[in-house]
Amino acid sequence: MRKHLLTAMTALALSTLAYGQSDMEKGINKYREMLADGNPAELFEMNGEELWKTARGPKNATLEKCDLGKGPGVVKGAFVELPRFFADTGRVQDLESRLLTCMETLQGFNAAELAKVKYNKGEMANIRDIATYVAGQSKGMRFAVPQNHASEKTMYEVGKRLFFARGGTHDFACATCHGEDGKRIRLQGVPNLTKNPGDGIGFAAWPAYRVGNGQMWTMQKRLNDCYRQQRFPEPKYGSDATVALGVYMGVNAKGAESIAPAIKR
Amino acid sequence: MGNPMRIRAKSANGETTVRVLMSHRMEGGQRKDANGKPIPAHHINTVTAKHNGKVVLSADWGPAVSQNPYLAFSFKGGAKGETVEINWVDNKGDSRTDTATIS
Numbered sequence: 001m002r003k004h005l006l007t008a009m010t011a012l013a014l015s016t017l018a019y020g021q022s023d024m025e026k027g028i029n030k031y032r033e034m035l036a037d038g039n040p041a042e043l044f045e046m047n048g049e050e051l052w053k054t055a056r057g058p059k060n061a062t063l064e065k066c067d068l069g070k071g072p073g074v075v076k077g078a079f080v081e082l083p084r085f086f087a088d089t090g091r092v093q094d095l096e097s098r099l100l101t102c103m104e105t106l107q108g109f110n111a112a113e114l115a116k117v118k119y120n121k122g123e124m125a126n127i128r129d130i131a132t133y134v135a136g137q138s139k140g141m142r143f144a145v146p147q148n149h150a151s152e153k154t155m156y157e158v159g160k161r162l163f164f165a166r167g168g169t170h171d172f173a174c175a176t177c178h179g180e181d182g183k184r185i186r187l188q189g190v191p192n193l194t195k196n197p198g199d200g201i202g203f204a205a206w207p208a209y210r211v212g213n214g215q216m217w218t219m220q221k222r223l224n225d226c227y228r229q230q231r232f233p234e235p236k237y238g239s240d241a242t243v244a245l246g247v248y249m250g251v252n253a254k255g256a257e258s259i260a261p262a263i264k265r
Numbered sequence: 266m267g268n269p270m271r272i273r274a275k276s277a278n279g280e281t282t283v284r285v286l287m288s289h290r291m292e293g294g295q296r297k298d299a300n301g302k303p304i305p306a307h308h309i310n311t312v313t314a315k316h317n318g319k320v321v322l323s324a325d326w327g328p329a330v331s332q333n334p335y336l337a338f339s340f341k342g343g344a345k346g347e348t349v350e351i352n353w354v355d356n357k358g359d360s361r362t363d364t365a366t367i368s
Contacts, residue, residue: 038335042271043288214332 025189032263041132041209041261044216048133051126057107066102068095068134079138080258083246085149092155094246095131096220097238103127115237119221124237131218132207135260142257143204145250152247155240159248162241163193172230174245178202188265193249200259203249208262216261219246267355272365274349281343281367283314285336285351293328308356312336315350316343343367 052063052075068078069086083094089101104111109123117124147153166173177183178193191197197204207218217225223242227235235242268288275282287309294306306328314322321340343349345367352362 038284038286038337040286040288040333040335042286043268043333046269046271 022189024187028188028265031265035211035263039209039261039263040214041136041207041216041263044129044132044209045136045261046133048129048131048136051130052133057103057109059106059108061106061108063099063102063106063130065106066099068098068102075134075137077138077141079135079260080141080143081146083152083155083243083250084146085151091240092149092151092243092247094219094238094243095134096127096218097243099127099130099134100238119224120215128207128216128218128221132216132261135207135258138258139260140257142255143250143253145247145254147251155244155247156251158240159244159246162245163248168227168230168232170231172232174226174230176230193252196253196256199257200262201256203246203253204256204258205260205262205264207260208264210264212265217264267353267359267361270351270353270361270363272349272351272363274343274365274367276343276345276367280339280341281316281349282339283337283349283351283365285314287334287336287351287353287361289332289334289353289355291328291330291332291334295328306356309334309353310356311354313352314338314340315352316340317347321349 052066055062065072067073067086067088068075069081069084070078079095082098083092085092086098086101091097093101100111100114103109103114114123114127120128147156163174164179166176173179174193177185177190181192183190183192191202193202203219206222207216209216220237220242223245224235224237227233270288271286273284289309290307291309292304292307294303294308296304298304308328308330309326312322312324312326313320322338324336326334347367348364349367350362350364352360354360
């Protein structure tokens with residue numbers, strides 16, 4: 001834990017130096033470093049680990065045989081290789097859509113019903129905690145989202161198209177805020193996600209605990225909120241569109257160190 | 266019985282440093298919900314830390330402490346392998362006790 005904390009802090013410090021820091025950004029990063037010890041995300045991680053190992057659902061089974069891409073039950077290192085293609089479902093899936101699959105096939109839940117549950121409530125809160133646990137098992141590792149299968153390559157291109165597609169009431173695209181270096185929204189710098197933004201930034205910084213509203217946010221929630229901020233229609237949980245964006249950002253972030261679960265203001 | 270705490274205790278140079286992350290809503294009691302009804306206060310009132318059965322820290326908390334409180338403190342003594350016990354009691358009478366081994 002300590003080693004990872006030091007690595008994360010160094011990574012944060014180094015990456016922010018490369019970023020071209022304003023005093024305000026330096027202040028925010030110092031605040032984040034102070035918060036990093038005792039990150040409430042650990043509480044969600046602990047719960048997620050317990051859920052992973054607890055027999056649940058109509059089939060009363062654990063998730064310990066869930067294949068996250070590195071073989072059944074292999075959790076360590078799985079997060080930094082997602083999203084990826086899965087032969088059993090014939091789809092490219094991210095962490096959360098893959099958890100839905102495992103919860104259905106192994107535990108007997110209805111994935112379609114789970115996807116409709118409001119975030120932070122009921123089973124969605126459990127999925128959030130399990131996702132936080134799985135992500136934490138790759139903490140400090142570097143992203144290596146695969147581009148071997150044809151579907152993975154296609155999804156990258158789809159993600160890229162979606163990233164730049166302008167729409168909604170404000171004619172925004174992801175690229176409007178995340179398409180260039182040095183952009184900010186009010187006093188918060190936003191990373192350029194068309195390339196590798198650095199260790200622990202952007203794609204490499206989620207799931208994260210947000211101190212401001214005391215909530216643990218997964219990547220799906222982050223994307224959902226991005227679309228809300230752009231005044232787009234709400235994306236379906238675990239939809240191909242959100243997975244494609246994950247592939248685009250994840251491949252762009254190749255080699256960046258994952259600091260998940262991180263902490264945000 | 267509340268949610269589990271995360272406790273880490275490390276001993277160095279005759280002093281033990283303890284870091285605790287507690288899981289608690291810490292609802293102050295001043296907020297109102299979407300319908301305008303006040304959300305009742307639900308927060309930790311007392312925290313007690315023990316080492317080998319002896320109290321090394323006691324605290325009186327209230328609505329001013331934020332959600333999922335993080336507490337770090339140190340005390341003289343403590344050796345690797347010994348236990349530290351943290352207990353909290355909230356205003357609804359709920360309580361939680363967790364122990365950790367000093368590393």
